[in-house]
Structure formats: structure tokens, C-alpha cells
Amino acid sequence: MKRTLLLTALNLCVAAPAFADLAMATSKNCMSCHAVERKVLGPSFKEIAAKYKDDKAATDRLAAKIIKGGSGVWGPLSMPANPQVSEADAKKLAAWVLTAK
Numbered sequence: 715m716k717r718t719l720l721l722t723a724l725n726l727c728v729a730a731p732a733f734a735d736l737a738m739a740t741s742k743n744c745m746s747c748h749a750v751e752r753k754v755l756g757p758s759f760k761e762i763a764a765k766y767k768d769d770k771a772a773t774d775r776l777a778a779k780i781i782k783g784g785s786g787v788w789g790p791l792s793m794p795a796n797p798q799v800s801e802a803d804a805k806k807l808a809a810w811v812l813t814a815k
């Protein structure tokens with residue numbers, strides 16, 4: 715009985731959605747152009763979170779932009795496409811970026 719409960723708990727952990735974090739952003743190469751606190755080539759994640767704080771559609775839009783790349787919002791530089799990032803991971807990354815404070 716105890717064993718069953720333990721297994722159930724383990725299964726729940728595995729099934730819970732994984733959230734993106736700094737480690738994921740680093741592994742996806744985001745941090746070579748971005749930092750949480752300061753501008754590098756791209757805007758800081760804090761600035762991005764502040765800009766879109768009242769924008770409910772921002773997560774989906776930023777997720778698409780993370781994959782395809784784009785320009786024209788923050789300055790003359792463009793973000794290249796990041797095809798190594800899956801759609802699910804792009805959504806997690808976008809949601810994480812938007813929580814930066």
C-alpha cells in the first residue's frame with residue numbers, strides 16, 4: 715500500500731509540466747545574447763517582462779518569435795531563428811522570460 719502511494723507520487727512528479735528556467739535558456743543558447751538583468755545583444759529579460767506585463771497574448775507571440783526570429787521591436791538588431799527550440803519549449807521559455815523581475 716505504502717509502495718503504491720509512493721509510486722503514484724513519483725508518477726505525478728514526472729507528469730507535471732516542466733518549467734523553463736535559466737538552465738534551459740542557457741542550454742538553448744539564449745544567454746549568449748540575453749541576460750536577465752542587462753542588455754547584451756538582445757534586450758534583458760526584465761525589460762521584456764516589463765514591456766509585455768499587461769499583454770495576455772504575449773506568451774504565444776514571443777514563443778513564435780523565439781523560434782522564427784525577428785526584428786524591429788527593440789532596435790536595429792534582429793534575433794536569428796532558433797530552430798533548435800521546440801514549440802513546447804519556446805512557450806515555456808516565453809512564459810519564463812515574462813516572469814523576470
Ligand code: HEC
Nearest residue numbers: 742744747755756784785786787788789791792793796807
Ligand atoms: C544571436 C543573438 C540572440 C539569440 C541567440 C537569442 N536572441 Fe532573443 N533577441 C535578440 C535580439 C537582437 C532581440 C531584439 C529583436 C527585436 O528588436 O525585435 C531579441 C528579442 C527577444 C525577445 C523579445 C521579442 C519581442 O518581440 O519583444 C525574446 C522574448 C527573446 N529574444 C527570447 C530569446 C530566447 C528565449 C532565446 C533562446 C532560445 C533567444 N532570445 C536567443 C537576440 C538573440
